[in-house]
Amino acid sequence: xxxxxxxxxxxxxxxxxxxxxxxxxxxxxxxxxxxxxxxxxxxxxxxxxxxxxxxxxxxxxxxxxxxxxxxxxxxxxxxxxxxxxxxxxxxxxxxxxxxxxxxxxxxxxxxxxxxxxxxxxxxxxxxxxxxxxxxxxxxxxxxxxxxxxxxxxxxxxxxxxxxxxxxxxxxxxxxxxxxxxxxxxxxxxxxxxxxxxxxxxxxxxxxxxxxxxxxxxxxxxxxxxxxxxxxxxxxxxxxxxxxxxxxxxxxxxxxxxxxxxxxxxx
Amino acid sequence: xxxxxxxxxxxxxxxxxxxxxxxxxxxxxxxxxxxxxxxxxxxxxxxxxxxxxxxxxxxxxxxxxxxxxxxxxxxxxxxxxxxxxxxxxxxxxxxxxxxxxxxxxxxxxxxxxxxxxxxxxxxxxxxxxxxxxxxxxxxxxxxxxxxxxxxxxxxxxxxxxxxxxxxxxxxxxxxxxxxxxxxxxxxxxxxxxxxxxxxxxxxxxxxxxxxxxxxxxxxxxxxxxxxxxxxxxxxxxxxxxxxxxxxxxxxxxxxxxxxxxxxxxxxxxxxxxxxxxxxxxxxxxxxxxxxxxxxxxxxxxxxxxxxxxxxxxxxxxxxxxxxxxxxxxxxxxxxxxxxxxxxxxxxxxxxxxxxxxxxxxxxxxxxx
Numbered sequence: 218x219x220x221x222x223x224x225x226x227x228x229x230x231x232x233x234x235x236x237x238x239x240x241x242x243x244x245x246x247x248x249x250x251x252x253x254x255x256x257x258x259x260x261x262x263x264x265x266x267x268x269x270x271x272x273x274x275x276x277x278x279x280x281x282x283x284x285x286x287x288x289x290x291x292x293x294x295x296x297x298x299x300x301x302x303x304x305x306x307x308x309x310x311x312x313x314x315x316x317x318x319x320x321x322x323x324x325x326x327x328x329x330x331x332x333x334x335x336x337x338x339x340x341x342x343x344x345x346x347x348x349x350x351x352x353x354x355x356x357x358x359x360x361x362x363x364x365x366x367x368x369x370x371x372x373x374x375x376x377x378x379x380x381x382x383x384x385x386x387x388x389x390x391x392x393x394x395x396x397x398x399x400x401x402x403x404x405x406x407x408x409x410x411x412x413x414x415x416x417x418x419x420x421x422x423x424x425x426x427x428x429x430x431x432x433x434x435x436x437x438x439x440x441x442x443x444x445x446x447x448x449x450x451x452x453x454x455x456x457x458x459x460x461x462x463x464x465x466x467x468x469x470x471x472x473x474x475x476x477x478x479x480x481x482x483x
Numbered sequence: 484x485x486x487x488x489x490x491x492x493x494x495x496x497x498x499x500x501x502x503x504x505x506x507x508x509x510x511x512x513x514x515x516x517x518x519x520x521x522x523x524x525x526x527x528x529x530x531x532x533x534x535x536x537x538x539x540x541x542x543x544x545x546x547x548x549x550x551x552x553x554x555x556x557x558x559x560x561x562x563x564x565x566x567x568x569x570x571x572x573x574x575x576x577x578x579x580x581x582x583x584x585x586x587x588x589x590x591x592x593x594x595x596x597x598x599x600x601x602x603x604x605x606x607x608x609x610x611x612x613x614x615x616x617x618x619x620x621x622x623x624x625x626x627x628x629x630x631x632x633x634x635x636x637x638x639x640x641x642x643x644x645x646x647x648x649x650x651x652x653x654x655x656x657x658x659x660x661x662x663x664x665x666x667x668x669x670x671x672x673x674x675x676x677x678x679x680x681x682x683x684x685x686x687x688x689x690x691x692x693x694x695x696x697x698x699x700x701x702x703x704x705x706x707x708x709x710x711x712x713x714x715x716x717x718x719x720x721x722x723x724x725x726x727x728x729x730x731x732x733x734x735x736x737x738x739x740x741x742x743x744x745x746x747x748x749x750x751x752x753x754x755x756x757x758x759x760x761x762x763x764x765x766x767x768x769x770x771x772x773x774x775x776x777x778x779x780x781x782x783x784x785x786x787x788x789x790x791x792x793x794x795x796x797x798x799x800x801x802x803x804x805x806x807x808x809x810x811x812x813x814x815x816x817x818x819x820x821x822x823x824x825x826x827x828x829x830x831x832x833x834x835x836x837x838x839x840x841x842x843x844x845x846x847x848x849x850x851x
Contacts (some may be wrong), residue, residue, distance in 0.1 A: 289692050311694065319692040323685030329500045330493065341489030342695045370500075396692075 239266040242394055242425045243288065248297035250283050257283040259448040260297060267393070270416065270426040272436050275445030276476045281429045282322070282398060284445070288427070289319050289396050302393040315343075318387035318395035318424075322402065326383050328372035332363055335371055336386060343390035357385050377408030381415060388419050395419065397428040401435065413438050433468040442468075444475050451475050486695050490703035497677065498707045504673070512665045512715050516722045519657045528554055530614055532579040533571045534561040538587035542629075546599075549625050550581070555617045572604050579603050579614050591629075658723045659811035660784025662716065663804040666742065667749050667778045669712050672770040674753030677704055679766040682757075697846060705750045712746045713739070732818030741814065741824070744831050745807040751838035752803075758845040782808040806830050 243265035250258045258280040265271045275281045286292035288301060290310040299306045302316040326335045336354040345353065358367050361381055371379060380400060388395050397416075401409045413435065420426050428439070436442050436456060443453040452459060452475055456468055463474045499505065532550070536543050551558045559577060571577040582600040584590075591597040601618050603611035678701070681687040690700055716739065723729040731738065752774065760766050779785055781799035788799050799805050806827040813819040813827075821828070 291688060291691055314692060314694040317692065319689055321685045321688045323688075325685045325689045327493070327497070327686060328684075330496055334493070334496060338489055338493045339689075339693075342486050342690070342693050344486060344694070 239268075241265070242267045242302055243271075243299070243427065245288070245299040246297055248284065248287060248299050249295050250280075250287060250292065251295040256448050258287070258445075261445075261448075261450050263443055263450060263453055265394075265425060265427060267425055268420060268423050270420050270428065270438065270440045272439030272442035273427060273429045273445070274436055274442050274472065275429075276479055277431075279445040279476075279479070280448040281445055285396055285398055285427070285429060289317060290314060316393040318390065318392040320383050320387040320395070320397045320400050322398045324376070324379055324383060326371050326379065326386060329370060331368050331370055332358065332374075332382060333367050335382070336389065339386045340389050345390060353389055357389065361385060377404050377411070380404055380408070381412055384412065384415055384419075388424055391422070392424060394425040394427055397426065399429055399431065401430065401432065409435070433472055436468040436472075444472070446475055446479050487699050487703060490695065490699060491706050494677075494703055494707045498711070508669055508673070508711055509715065509718070511668065512661065512719050513722065515661045515665065516658070516719060516726070519661060529557045530555060530578045530610075531559045531576050532556050532581060532614075532618075533559050533567070533577050535563065535565060535568055535580055535582040536561050537563055537585040538583045539563065540588035542588040542591060542597075543583045546583075546622060546625055549621050550618070553617065553621055555614070556621075568602065572602075577604070578610060579618060581618060657784055658719065658727070658729055659808050659815060660782055662719055662742070662811055663745070663782050663784070663808050664775070664778055665715055665719065666712050666746055666807075667774055667804055668770075669715060670708055670746055670749030671753040671756065671774045672767065673708050673711075674705060674750050675756040675760075675766040675770055676763050677708075678754065678757035679760060679763050682761060683763055698843065701754060701843070701846060705754070708750060708753075709743070709746055712749075713743070716742050729815075731815050733814035734820065737821055738811065738814045741807070741810050741828060741831075744828065744835065745803065745810075748803045748831055748835040748838065751835055751842055755838055755842040755845065758842055777802050778804040781805055784808060803831060803834050806834075 241264045243263075245264075246262050247260040248258060248262070249256065249260050261284060273281055273285065283292065287294045287306065288299060290306060290313055294306065301313045304310075304312045304316070306313065327338070330338065333354055336357060337350055340350045340353060358364055361378070363378070363382070366374065366378075371382070374382070384395075384397070384400060387397075401412055404412065409432070416426055416428070416438075428435075430436065439456065441453065441455050442459070443450050444459075445451070452462075452471075454462070456471075459471045460466065460468065463471050465471055465474065534547055534550075536547070547558060547561065550556050556579075559571075562571075565582070568580050568582070571580060580602045582602065584598060584600070587597050587599070599622060601615050603615050605611035678687075681690065691697065720731060720735075720738075724731060753770070756766055756769050756773070760769060777798075781788065781795075781802040782804045783799070788796055788805070791799070810824045810827045810831075813824050817823075
């Protein structure tokens with residue numbers, strides 16, 4: 218497949234240390250979601266490989282969140298197929314849930330619980346043992362440098378820290394794939410950079426990152442990106458190849474090129 | 484199981500860290516008991532009454548003096564014309580008319596028996612009930628005084644008539660009503676708000692993506708409120724026994740079991756509401772308007788259901804609190820056992836089951 222060849226090239230371009238035989242962890246086939254007459258996601262077909270940072274881009278209303286919700290099992294597809302970590306999204310939702318992490322658009326930790334309590338709660342519902350929980354939470358708090366704040370309520374933290382914490386909690390149970398829905402909304406550039414450091418750390422551990430974003434500088438950080446326009450995937454490649462293809466110098470311009478023809482405006 | 488315990492623990496954190504709600508939860512029943520028990524007491528002072536005295540003799544005079552001496556009454560005027568009775572009531576400020584028939588004294592002396600009629604304005608049934616009670620007491624104590632002076636027993640038979648509301652059934656005991664109200668508020672309002680809050684904050688999505696069983700989410704949410712409600716119940720009963728001298732005549736275990744049944748019904752209702760709305764405000768509004776107001780109106784502890792139009796009486800049947808109120812009154816005040824409340828218990832059980840089934844079915848595992 219031509220697409221695959223491109224990927225090989227791009228991944229080496231991006232300096233990724235992935236092995237050559239790459240396992241497919243997300244595979245969709247004409248996945249579609251209709252709300253009445255409105256087709257939110259129209260027959261999207263793509264593959265995401267293990268350990269990859271996959272950027273899922275598109276303007277507001279392009280259907281990104283809908284697609285992501287179907288992949289996470291939050292929304293039932295109208296037609297089409299998909300497998301996540303090898304499990305079918307219609308029949309094996311329970312197995313899928315065990316192997317994915319999710320960070321929603323809204324900040325999704327409990328504000329009235331302390332950092333440690335949040336870690337223990339989310340670790341607990343993923344079935345981590347007490348021993349694991351203890352090790353993991355110590356590790357996490359140390360990585361984030363939150364030793365002093367560990368027993369403070371989450372709502373006393375600045376937004377950037379909350380986001381980092383939410384991400385760390387989402388990968389606490391070492392999922393195969395983690396879905397990030399606009400994780401850095403409203404966060405300053407420095408914190409965003411730090412956030413991406415965390416993403417790279419997780420990817421190095423072999424966790425596949427599936428991320429939606431509006432920030433084109435973030436798109437540059439991804440191994441591959443897909444661009445959604447009006448519910449369809451209009452482009453899918455490495456950032457470098459996309460820039461080359463459209464003969465532009467930044468992802469911003471690629472985005473304009475592709476999104477210009479969009480009919481949906483929000 | 485461990486997942487479940489983790490979840491319940493988290494719910495308790497939520498409940499105990501929300502100081503305002505917690506204060507309201509425990510403050511409300513205490514305030515209500517105190518309010519209903521003391522401030523909104525049924526005791527009536529200086530009620531204006533009219534005496535219609537056809538006999539006008541020594542005895543009636545003595546009784547009138549007694550009535551006047553009591554703190555409860557203020558004798559407005561003494562008339563001897565029954566047309567005055569209706570006129571007095573129509574004027575509005577007269578609560579009670581006491582009618583002595585002709586030959587009252589003579590009957591009492593010769594037949595050892597005389598009748599007195601007490602007519603009350605029962606458009607306010609609670610007041611009417613209380614006042615006729617007071618009047619009867621005054622007359623009875625006078626009768627006892629008389630009897631001790633004479634060898635033959637003297638009998639004055641008060642005949643009570645309720646005007647405007649002949650079927651009067653006074654809701655003198657408000658404690659069962661407060662119990663129904665508090666449990667309803669705690670369970671419906673708090674559960675629905677707490678589930679909707681997760682939706683609003685986006686944490687519900689995270690929970691639904693996680694492997695935890697959604698049914699466990701719901702049950703774990705209900706547990707703290709179940710526990711708080713039982714504590715509230717104990718506080719209410721304790722307060723009414725110690726402060727209001729209200730007895731628990733029946734089996735207290737049965738009372739708690741029935742209460743837990745009602746709590747489960749209310750929790751199910753809260754769940755149903757939370758499944759149907761998207762914001763905490765609407766959850767609160769629906770709980771207040773849809774649950775609290777009907778509970779106050781239709782349980783019968785504030786307004787007698789018997790006086791309502793038939794349509795409203797029929798509606799009152801679908802209010803779970805109505806049945807719970809009957810159960811509590813029977814057990815607590817009348818001291819009856821399960822045999823006399825099994826029908827109401829069955830109705831509540833069916834209600835709880837139906838609401839639970841609907842709400843579990845409606846609970847969205849996927850956010851569409």
